[in-house]
Amino acid sequence: xxxxxxxxxxxxxxxxxxxxxxxxxxxxxxxxxxxxxxxxxxxxxxxxxxxxxxxxxxxxxxxxxxxxxxxxxxxxxxxxxxxxxxxxxxxxxxxxxxxxxxxxxxxxxxxxxxxxxxxxxxxxxxxxxxxxxxxxxxxxxxxxxxxxxxxxxxxxxxxxxxxxxxxxxxxxxxxxxxxxxxxxxxxxxxxxxxxxxxxxxxxxxxxxxxxxxxxxxxxxxxxxxxxxxxxxxxxxxxxxxxxxxxxxxxxxxxxxxxxxxxxxxxxxxxxxxxxxxxxxxxxxxxxxxxxxxxxxxxxxxxxxxxxxxxxxxxxxxxxxxxxxxxxxxxxxxxxxxxxxxxxxxxxxxxxxxxxxxxxxxxxxxxxxxxxxxxxxxxxxxxxxxxxxxxxxxxxxxxxxxxxxxxxxxxxxxxxxxxxxxxxxxxxxx
RNA sequence: GUGGACGUAGCUCAGCUGGUAGAGUCCCGGGUUGUGAUCCCGGUUGUCGUGGGUUCGAGUCCCAUCGUCCACCCCA
Numbered sequence: 001x002x003x004x005x006x007x008x009x010x011x012x013x014x015x016x017x018x019x020x021x022x023x024x025x026x027x028x029x030x031x032x033x034x035x036x037x038x039x040x041x042x043x044x045x046x047x048x049x050x051x052x053x054x055x056x057x058x059x060x061x062x063x064x065x066x067x068x069x070x071x072x073x074x075x076x077x078x079x080x081x082x083x084x085x086x087x088x089x090x091x092x093x094x095x096x097x098x099x100x101x102x103x104x105x106x107x108x109x110x111x112x113x114x115x116x117x118x119x120x121x122x123x124x125x126x127x128x129x130x131x132x133x134x135x136x137x138x139x140x141x142x143x144x145x146x147x148x149x150x151x152x153x154x155x156x157x158x159x160x161x162x163x164x165x166x167x168x169x170x171x172x173x174x175x176x177x178x179x180x181x182x183x184x185x186x187x188x189x190x191x192x193x194x195x196x197x198x199x200x201x202x203x204x205x206x207x208x209x210x211x212x213x214x215x216x217x218x219x220x221x222x223x224x225x226x227x228x229x230x231x232x233x234x235x236x237x238x239x240x241x242x243x244x245x246x247x248x249x250x251x252x253x254x255x256x257x258x259x260x261x262x263x264x265x266x267x268x269x270x271x272x273x274x275x276x277x278x279x280x281x282x283x284x285x286x287x288x289x290x291x292x293x294x295x296x297x298x299x300x301x302x303x304x305x306x307x308x309x310x311x312x313x314x315x316x317x318x319x320x321x322x323x324x325x326x327x328x329x330x331x332x333x334x335x336x337x338x339x340x341x342x343x344x345x346x347x348x349x350x351x352x353x354x355x356x357x358x359x360x361x362x363x364x365x366x367x368x369x370x371x372x373x374x375x376x377x378x379x380x381x382x383x384x385x386x387x388x389x390x391x392x393x394x395x396x397x398x399x400x401x402x403x404x405x406x407x408x409x410x411x412x413x414x415x416x417x418x419x420x421x422x423x424x425x426x427x428x429x
Numbered sequence: 430g431u432g433g434a435c436g437u438a439g440c441u442c443a444g445c446u447g448g449u450a451g452a453g454u455c456c457c458g459g460g461u462u463g464u465g466a467u468c469c470c471g472g473u474u475g476u477c478g479u480g481g482g483u484u485c486g487a488g489u490c491c492c493a494u495c496g497u498c499c500a501c502c503c504c505a
Contacts, residue, residue: 006496061503065430083505111505116430118499127505194502210501259504269505280505307505334463369457371465386463400465 010115010123012309020321021312026108028154029128029306036147038104038130043087045110049077055086055290057261059201066113080112083260084129085287085303086294092133093296102134108308120278120310130284131303137286138238141266141302142246148270148282148304149248157314160281162248164268165256166236168228170289173264176227177203183221190217207255218255225254232265239266258283262290266302274317275310282306327359328381328422330374330400334367335387342385345395345411352415356422375400380425381418397421402428 007013014022030040049069056063068080081087088107097103108128115121130147132140145162152160167173181203184191191199191206192214198205207218228236243250250268258267267285275281284304292298315321329349333342346360359377361370374382384396384406395414398406399421409417 009496066503113504115503116501117497118501121504125505129505205503208503277500278504283505305505310505332464367463368461368465373465375465382465384464388463396463398464406464 008123010117012122012124018312018316018321021315022308024315024321025155025308025311026128028151029106029108032147032151032154033106033130036104036143038106038132041088041091041105041107042109043091043107045081045112046078047081047087047090049079051086051090051294052079052082054293055089055260055262056083060259060261062113062259064201066115068112068114082113083111084109084127084305085131085262085290088129088131088303089133089291089294089296089301093291093294098134098291098297098299100134102132104132106130118278119276120307120313122309126308127305128308129303129305131301133291133301134299135302136300137266137302138235138242141239141286142242144284144302144304145243145248145250145268146246148306151306152270155311155315156318157311158318159274160270160272160314162243162250162268162270163253163256164239164243164250164266165253166225166228166232166239166265167257167263167267167285168224168232169264172227172229172232173204173224176222176224179222179227180204180206187217190214202259202261204257205259208257223254224257225252235265258285262287262293264288268304270306272310272314275313278310280307281310281314326357327377327379328357329359329418330377330379330382331358331360332367332370332374332382332384333361333386334370334384335390337387338385338390339364341390345385345414349415349418353418356418381421383414383418399425401425 033040049067052067053063058064062082067082070078072078084107088105092098092103092105106128108126110124110126112124114123117123130144132144145164149162168176181199184195184199184203184206188196192209192211194211195206195209195214198209204224206214207221207224209218225236240250240252253269256267256269263285265286265288267283269283270281271279272281273279282304284302286300286302288300289298290301331342331346333339342360346358349356349358359379361373365373371382380399380401382398382400384398386396389395389408393412394408394410396406396408397417402425407417407421
C-alpha cells in the first residue's frame with residue numbers, strides 16, 4: 001500500500017453519524033433567525049488580510065499569531081477568515097447597503113484559526129454569526145440574547161449560563177485602560193509572565209487571568225463598570241432591567257473582556273461547565289465603531305457567534321441524536337431476468353411513492369447476503385424479486401421487523417401493497 | 430508557542446522483570462443450493478505510528494520525529 005495522506009491538523013471530518021446533531025442545530029437556528037427577521041448572507045471565506053487587522057485589532061492574539069495568511073498569485077496578502085463579523089461588515093459597505101438602512105443578517109460557515117487543537121477547539125471550526133446593523137439598542141441587545149435563550153430551549157440544552165458586561169465607549173475604555181495600566185504597573189512585581197505580556201498589548205485581558213495567584217491583585221483592581229461614561233452606564237442598565245423583565249437569568253461579570261478590539265458597550269457570553277476548558281458556546285457584543293473603522297458611514301452594530309462544534313458536543317452529551325434509518329424498503333433481487341428488471345421497477349416505485357426511501361440491492365450477492373444487507377439497512381420491509389415471482393407477475397413482500405409470513409402482490413399493484421405493508425409495520429412499533 | 434498522557438487488526442483494547450502478536454467486535458464463508466437479525470463451525474485481519482540506537486534477540490528499554498488527546502495560552 002502506498003503511504004496514506006494525513007488530514008490537516010485540527011481540521012475534522014464531520015461523519016454521517018454526527019450529522020443529525022448538526023442538522024438539529026442548523027435548522028433550529030435557521031427557523032428561529034427567520035422568525036426574528038434575520039436574513040442569510042454568504043460572504044467569502046477569504047478576505048484581504050488588512051480587513052481583519054483593522055477590524056479585530058493589530059495587537060490581538062488572533063491577528064498576531066492565529067491567522068492563516070498567504071500571498072496569492074497576484075502578490076496580495078489574503079487571509080482565511082478567523083471570525084465572521086468583519087467579512088459581513090465589509091460586504092455591507094461594499095454593496096452600498098448603508099445609507100441609513102438597517103440590516104438583520106446571519107451568516108454560517110467555517111472559520112480558521114491556527115491554534116493548538118484541544119477539546120472544543122479546532123483550526124477549522126464552524127460558526128453561525130448573527131449581526132444587527134443600524135440598531136442603537138439596548139432593545140436589540142436584549143432581543144438577540146432572548147433569541148439565544150430560545151434556541152437553547154428549543155434544542156433542549158441545559159446548563160448554559162449567561163454572563164454580561166459593558167465595555168463602554170472607545171473613549172471611556174481608553175480612560176479606564178490608563179487607570180488600569182497605572183494600577184498594574186504599580187504592582188509589576190506581582191504579575192506573572194502572561195500578565196506582563198498582556199499589559200503591553202491588551203491590558204484589559206489581565207483581568208481574565210486564570211492564575212489563582214493573580215486573584216487578589218485582580219480583585220483589587222479598578223473596575224471597568226465603575227468607569228463607564230453615563231450613556232454606556234444607562235445603556236447597560238437598560239439591558240439588565242430588560243433581561244430581568246424577560247426572566248432571563250444572567251450574571252454581570254465585570255471581568256468579561258472580549259478578545260477582539262472592535263467590541264464596545266454590551267458584551268455577553270453563554271458558557272457551560274460541560275465542555276472542559278473551552279467553555280464559551282456563544283458570545284458577542286456591540287461594535288458601534290466598527291463600520292466607521294472599516295470606511296463605512298458611522299453605524300452602530302451588534303452581533304454574536306455560536307460555535308457549532310461546541311453546541312454539537314453539548315447536544316450529543318444530552319443523549320444520542322438518532323439519524324433516521326436510511327430505508328423503508330429494501331429490494332432483494334434473484335436471477336438474471338429479475339436483475340435486469342429491477343432497476344426499472346424501482347424507478348417506477350419511486351415515481352409512485354415519492355416520499356418512501358427505497359434501497360435496491362446493488363452488486364449482487366447470495367440471498368443470504370442480500371437479506372443481511374436488508375436487515376442492516378433498517379428497512380421495515382423487503383421486497384423480493386426473483387425469476388420465479390417475475391414469471392408469475394408478482395413480487396414477494398417480507399416484513400423484517402416482526403415475525404410474520406411473506407405475502408405476494410401482483411406487480412401491477414405493488415406500490416399499494418408496499419404502502420399497506422409499511423402501514424401495518426408502523427402500527428406495530 | 431509551552432507542558433502532560435497516549436500511538437498494537439477497520440473499531441475497542443490486552444500483551445508481566447526484553448524471547449519475533451492476542452481477545453472482543455466487525456467483515457467473509459459454511460451449517461440452511463430462495464431468506465436477515467439469534468445460534469453453531471471455520472477464515473482474513475497487523476511495516477506493533479515512523480526513523481535510529483542498545484541487545485544474541487525490542488511491541489516491551491533509550492533517543493529523535495510525526496500524530497492524537499488534555500491542559501496552559503487563546504477563544505466559538
